[in-house]
Amino acid sequence: MRYVQARVIGHVQGVGFRQATAQRARELEVVGYASNLEDGSVEVGMAGSDDSVSALIDWLQTGPPASCVDRVTSEEIAPQQWSAFQTG
Secondary structure, eight states: OEEEEEEEEEEOSSSSHHHHHHHHHHHTTOEEEEEEOTTSOEEEEEEEOHHHHHHHHHHHTTOSTTOEEEEEEEEEOOOOOOOSEEEO
């Protein structure tokens, strides 16, 4: 199991980014969360197989059609106790 926290920077709020991320995460069987941050970015915590987490990070580079992603940063984090993918 791989645990990662990513930050997505660009035009990613008000465009359905969190909901689309949750849908893609569920398709990949990844658990975690997507939350808007005050600076206009979106934070995504995720846990799943190495391939699934890598696939979600790749997807975050583009996001849903209405978004405009400038940059994605990610780092490995300590194990978390997520049981589903949530938006907040």
